[in-house]
Amino acid sequence: TRIIVSNGVYEISKNIEMSQGVHVEGVTGNPNDIVFNLNSKNYRMNDPAAVLSSVKLTSGSATQGGAVWIGLLGGTLTNCIVENSRSTGYDGRAGGVYASGDFALVSHCIVSNCTTSSEGEYESYKAAGVQMDGGRIESSLVVGCYSTTQQSNFRKSVGGILVASGASAVNCTVVGCSGHRAGGIYSSGAVTNCAIVGCANMSESFPVPVDAWDGAAAGFVNCLTDTDDPINGTCFVTDLPETRIFRTKYGTSFFPATGSPLVDRGANWHGVEKATDLAGNPRKVGSRVDIGCYEGPPENTIFLIR
Secondary structure: OEEEEOOEEEEOOOOEEEOOOOEEEEOOOOHHHEEEEOOOOOEEEOOOOOEEEOOEEEOOEEOEOOOEEEOOOOEEEEOOEEEOOEEOOOOOEOOOEEEOOOOEEEEOOEEEOOEEOOOOOOOOEEEOOEEEOOOEEEOOEEEOOEEOOOOOOOOEEEOOEEEOOOOEEEOOEEEOOEEOEEOOEEEOOEEEOOEEEOOEEOOOOOOHHHOOEEEOHHHEEOOEEOOOOOOOOOOEEOOOOHHHHEEEEOOEEEEEOOOOOOOOOOOOOOOHHHOEOOOOOEOOOOOOOOOOOOOOOOOOOOOOOO
């Protein structure tokens, strides 16, 4: 079943449950045209064929997945905006999107200004933006997400994206996020071609070395950070200001600037020639895919005619 949603703002009064293979899609393809005001509820998928696309979800609240929860049976969130949502409760996790199983896909999404406020004393990480306990997140932007959890050696919060063992993040950008223990990305899984910029660790007991990342260094491939601690030999660090790394294009920030250290430094992967970036443009323009959610300009070629 395919449901096409007309333009407008929809006031949601209870959790939306999708336990069958239903495809819900905004009519224009622009998520800004269709807004689900969740009013402290959330959107829940639990079927491998369930799809939610081309809508904006705002003001959600739940223990797991403040705006969107994807269950063990899976589901796909694509071309969506998730903003101003939060996780709550003693074991709250994922203020924006929570994926609990291997059949989850988060693709071409923007997650912004989401929070987690877990006060639990469990020895497990929790994310403010996106938590992938399984599945894959790709070509997505996580910006301005943060943890309000108070400092504790037991409270391990991640500002941007958590990638658990068996899960993966590919070509994502995490900017301006903060947490306790890890500001940008924590991973025990696989993280490829991701940019982590302007993120901060807020815990005094675990200072600067985990501003950008934490977890298993070997799982990061061709990622870029703006801190002094390189993740591993495949990854890059930069001391350039954010304005030299990113630019605004199509009215959207965080495209690679000309000459950015993001350009042509990612790892090519099977099928990249047919893939698109977050803006819907070809994923691979130069000889190699760029790092981050957007593909930037190719390196300039100058011909001298004598």
